[in-house]
Amino acid sequence: MGGKMKSFFKNRLSLKDRNGPLTKELRLAQNSAFGMVPERLNPERTLPSICGYCSTGCQLDIHMQGGEPVNLSASSDYPVNLGMACPKGWEALTPLKASDRGVVPLLRHSSEGQNPVSWEIAFETFTQRFKALQQKHGNEAVAWLGTGQITNEEMGLLGALAKFGMGWIHGDGNTRQCMASAVTAYKQSFGFDAPPYSYEDLEISETLVFIGANPAIAHPILWHRVMLNPNRPDIIVIDPRVTETSSAATLHLPIRPKSDLTLFYALAHLMIQEQWLDKDFISAHTSGFDSYARFVEPFNLECASRETGLEREVICDLARRIHESKAASFWWTMGVNQGYQGTRTAQSIINLALMTGNIGRPGTGANSITGQCNAMGSRLFSNTSSLFAGRNFENNKDRASVAGLLDIPVEHVPSQPSLPYDRIIDAVEAGEIKGLWIIATNPGHSWIDQSRWLRLLREKLEFLVVQDMYYSTETAREADLFLPAAGWGEKSGTFINSERRLGVIQSVATPPGEARSDFEIFKGIAEHWGCGEMFESWKSPEEAFSILKKLTIDQPCDISGVENYDMLVEQGGIQWPYSQALAQEGPAQPERRLYEDGRFFHEDGRARFIFEAVQSPPEPTDEYYSFWLITGRASSAQWHTQTRTAKSLILRELSPQCLYVDIHPQDATALGIQQEELVEIKSRRGRVRAVARVIAAVRPGQIFLPMHDSSVNQLTHPSFDPYSRQPSYKACAVHVQKKS
Ligand SMILES: Nc1nc2c(c(=O)[nH]1)N[C@H]1C(S)=C(S)[C@@H](COP(=O)(O)OP(=O)(O)OC[C@H]3O[C@@H](n4cnc5c(=O)[nH]c(N)nc54)[C@H](O)[C@@H]3O)O[C@H]1N2
Ligand SMILES: Nc1nc2c(c(=O)[nH]1)N[C@H]1C(S)=C(S)[C@@H](COP(=O)(O)OP(=O)(O)OC[C@H]3O[C@@H](n4cnc5c(=O)[nH]c(N)nc54)[C@H](O)[C@@H]3O)O[C@H]1N2
Ligand code: SF4
Ligand SMILES: [Mo]
Numbered sequence: 001m002g003g004k005m006k007s008f009f010k011n012r013l014s015l016k017d018r019n020g021p022l023t024k025e026l027r028l029a030q031n032s033a034f035g036m037v038p039e040r041l042n043p044e045r046t047l048p049s050i051c052g053y054c055s056t057g058c059q060l061d062i063h064m065q066g067g068e069p070v071n072l073s074a075s076s077d078y079p080v081n082l083g084m085a086c087p088k089g090w091e092a093l094t095p096l097k098a099s100d101r102g103v104v105p106l107l108r109h110s111s112e113g114q115n116p117v118s119w120e121i122a123f124e125t126f127t128q129r130f131k132a133l134q135q136k137h138g139n140e141a142v143a144w145l146g147t148g149q150i151t152n153e154e155m156g157l158l159g160a161l162a163k164f165g166m167g168w169i170h171g172d173g174n175t176r177q178c179m180a181s182a183v184t185a186y187k188q189s190f191g192f193d194a195p196p197y198s199y200e201d202l203e204i205s206e207t208l209v210f211i212g213a214n215p216a217i218a219h220p221i222l223w224h225r226v227m228l229n230p231n232r233p234d235i236i237v238i239d240p241r242v243t244e245t246s247s248a249a250t251l252h253l254p255i256r257p258k259s260d261l262t263l264f265y266a267l268a269h270l271m272i273q274e275q276w277l278d279k280d281f282i283s284a285h286t287s288g289f290d291s292y293a294r295f296v297e298p299f300n301l302e303c304a305s306r307e308t309g310l311e312r313e314v315i316c317d318l319a320r321r322i323h324e325s326k327a328a329s330f331w332w333t334m335g336v337n338q339g340y341q342g343t344r345t346a347q348s349i350i351n352l353a354l355m356t357g358n359i360g361r362p363g364t365g366a367n368s369i370t371g372q373c374n375a376m377g378s379r380l381f382s383n384t385s386s387l388f389a390g391r392n393f394e395n396n397k398d399r400a401s402v403a404g405l406l407d408i409p410v411e412h413v414p415s416q417p418s419l420p421y422d423r424i425i426d427a428v429e430a431g432e433i434k435g436l437w438i439i440a441t442n443p444g445h446s447w448i449d450q451s452r453w454l455r456l457l458r459e460k461l462e463f464l465v466v467q468d469m470y471y472s473t474e475t476a477r478e479a480d481l482f483l484p485a486a487g488w489g490e491k492s493g494t495f496i497n498s499e500r501r502l503g504v505i506q507s508v509a510t511p512p513g514e515a516r517s518d519f520e521i522f523k524g525i526a527e528h529w530g531c532g533e534m535f536e537s538w539k540s541p542e543e544a545f546s547i548l549k550k551l552t553i554d555q556p557c558d559i560s561g562v563e564n565y566d567m568l569v570e571q572g573g574i575q576w577p578y579s580q581a582l583a584q585e586g587p588a589q590p591e592r593r594l595y596e597d598g599r600f601f602h603e604d605g606r607a608r609f610i611f612e613a614v615q616s617p618p619e620p621t622d623e624y625y626s627f628w629l630i631t632g633r634a635s636s637a638q639w640h641t642q643t644r645t646a647k648s649l650i651l652r653e654l655s656p657q658c659l660y661v662d663i664h665p666q667d668a669t670a671l672g673i674q675q676e677e678l679v680e681i682k683s684r685r686g687r688v689r690a691v692a693r694v695i696a697a698v699r700p701g702q703i704f705l706p707m708h709d710s711s712v713n714q715l716t717h718p719s720f721d722p723y724s725r726q727p728s729y730k731a732c733a734v735h736v737q738k739k740s
Contacts, residue, residue, distance in 0.1 A: 143427075165534050322352070328356065
């Protein structure tokens with residue numbers, strides 16, 4: 001460990017000195033793992049690997065014996081997690097052993113269902129079927145849907161293979177469901193998709209404002225880092241629900257869903273009126289402030305209070321707290337991004353940070369937290385909505401530079417961007433897209449308005465390929481061809497976490513049966529497609545990493561100073577940017593934030609104030625559909641569609657096993673619903689049953705359903721942010737009644 005890293009750890013509290021409250025479920029999971037390590041197992045060696053669940057990016061030490069992983073512990077010398085892990089991390093190895101792992105490719109023979117076939121036949125079928133569709137209907141008749149959960153190297157190879165090798169134009173990722181609004185907001189406001197912060201900011205900020213975020217559940221180790229903040233910070237949570245996070249806050253604003261934009265415009269107006277501004281920062285580093293000031297004038301306290309349901313005094317109090325703080329930071333996730341005005345809402349938060357000078361300094365920032373382990377990697381390397389490393393498909397210079405760096409003819413780089421996810425689905429419905437390849441995502445459960453999606457898969461698609469660890473997922477069951485993939489722990493590569501930190505994942509276990517890593521599957525497809533030569537130099541993940549590095553040179557996300565995987569492990573991960581020039585100055589500082597010099601990525605170096613009129617909800621409540629449905633994460637032991645977490649007995653014991661609905665006592669009484677009674681919830685698209693949890697955590701007129709049950713997205717309404725095309729998962733009207 002380098003000198004900088006050593007002093008970094010010396011200045012921290014030791015694990016036993018920390019008094020962050022361990023939740024009951026964390027304690028349970030930690031005990032179960034601690035009891036076995038290291039006395040009983042006495043591992044021969046440990047291999048560090050970044051966790052394959054959330055974007056916090058904790059490092060886990062995998063304990064090896066006889067070449068097999070026997071257990072793991074949380075790395076105490078990694079700057080992200082400092083010896084901590086959440087239940088999913090402690091249980092990360094368990095899902096690898098599940099009985100429904102895909103062990104051979106499966107091919108559907110019309111009425112006989114899916115049958116095992118060799119990889120040779122699988123690759124041949126893949127190639128013949130997709131090529132036939134392209135020959136008959138053109139390159140726009142096929143598409144892929146990827147993920148933020150595979151490695152950068154896999155993502156990069158997939159994006160290059162599909163677009164430059166196979167001639168595909170359309171490919172998007174499940175990151176569209178998750179990050180798209182933050183990405184668009186940053187690009188428009190800062191000139192590049194570059195979140196400013198480092199996790200250290202959680203520990204040194206004086207005032208932390210969480211908007212539509214429940215980190216105690218969704219990013220538990222980040223939340224612990226907030227608890228380690230020695231400043232006794234002001235923690236403000238803006239969330240319609242009482243959550244695990246809001247319960248620990250100094251101020252909770254139970255805002256009316258989707259009224260955040262009005263709140264932030266009103267805050268801006270108030271702060272302008274009071275002159276609570278950083279005028280020097282505004283004039284030196286931003287553009288468009290005067291128009292913003294004029295625009296927010298009508299957003300007075302009366303209007304804000306009416307729209308948000310918050311008392312005027314509470315809104316004033318919030319403004320004052322931000323003004324009086326020397327270092328205020330703003331953190332947002334899905335309560336903002338997943339909105340029909342997600343991009344503008346994210347920008348209203350960015351605007352507040354800009355006008356108060358809360359950016360580029362320790363403990364500040366307009367900070368979007370990502371979701372999946374490699375969501376940030378997909379933003380840079382998936383080659384979907386932007387060309388590699390933040391470039392633009394429509395820009396000839398960008399296309400030429402990528403073609404040059406990869407030594408391929410420029411005509412192989414499409415000059416049009418992909419359709420976004422929802423438009424790909426519309427194109428399936430219109431019969432324009434006939435073949436789909438889905439990799440490491442389970443939209444049969446997770447996509448909005450799921451019944452339509454499943455109907456289209458079954459009725460409209462001519463060829464569906466699903467590449468997953470498990471043959472049993474809602475999506476894999478529909479596949480014409482299923483490709484069994486190795487999972488986290490069975491392959492190597494890199495991830496990028498929320499604070500832009502690259503870390504290494506290691507192969508510690510052998511994939512079951514004939515399952516192959518996604519990287520190997522992509523290589524096999526390239527060979528059979530006849531474009532293997534183009535990917536000759538992508539020999540191994542580490543060689544692919546060298547290619548990705550090259551692609552970043554002179555971009556804001558330049559990582560050309562990272563020599564190899566060993567350097568990443570040795571330095572405790574490295575945040576981008578880390579150019580060759582930076583590397584010459586020495587090892588990377590363990591915590592780095594952006595915009596310290598006040599320069600943003602637009603040509604004039606200035607950040608922009610961007611704003612727009614507030615819209616009303618696409619599906620408002622009415623007399624019959626009188627409840628507002630909120631969906632989201634429910635427990636730190638459950639991950640999305642649960643293909644992995646449900647395989648662990650410990651995680652199952654830590655989370656509810658049947659679908660429940662949170663409903664306010666007042667509403668329950670009015671509807672004659674008792675605690676734990678069965679309730680029916682209907683939307684215009686479907687109906688589900690859930691057990692009532694009568695609790696004042698939700699407001700009257702609102703209900704909450706966890707996203708982890710596969711029925712929930714039968715209800716959600718397919719509305720999208722117009723700029724990011726991110727689905728609005730947390731806004732639809734439903735009818736609630738006691739199940740007769
Ligand atoms: N345990 C666990 N952790 C996870 C995941 C998981 O599945 N399980 N998934 C990961 C991923 S991919 C992601 S994207 C993140 C998501 O992490 P979060 O965004 O923190 O999780 P959510 O529960 O989806 O939404 C956060 C909050 O938004 C609130 N909300 C809903 N509508 C509004 C609104 O209009 N305004 C405001 N201000 N708030 C609103 C909800 O009440 C909810 O508490 O979690 C990551 N971490
Ligand atoms: N109602 C509602 N719906 C939501 C949300 C919400 O808040 N409310 N949140 C949305 C968000 S933010 C997200 S990110 C999505 C997540 O939605 P999904 O991406 O569909 O969820 P996961 O369960 O993570 O699916 C990952 C799939 O990849 C497989 N897998 C895991 N590792 C590998 C690997 O290395 N290789 C391959 N080939 N497969 C692998 C897993 O078995 C699993 O089937 O859900 C969205 N849906
Ligand atoms: S907080 Fe996220 S990265 Fe850390 S152990 Fe839990 S799931 Fe893994
Ligand atoms: Mo996500």
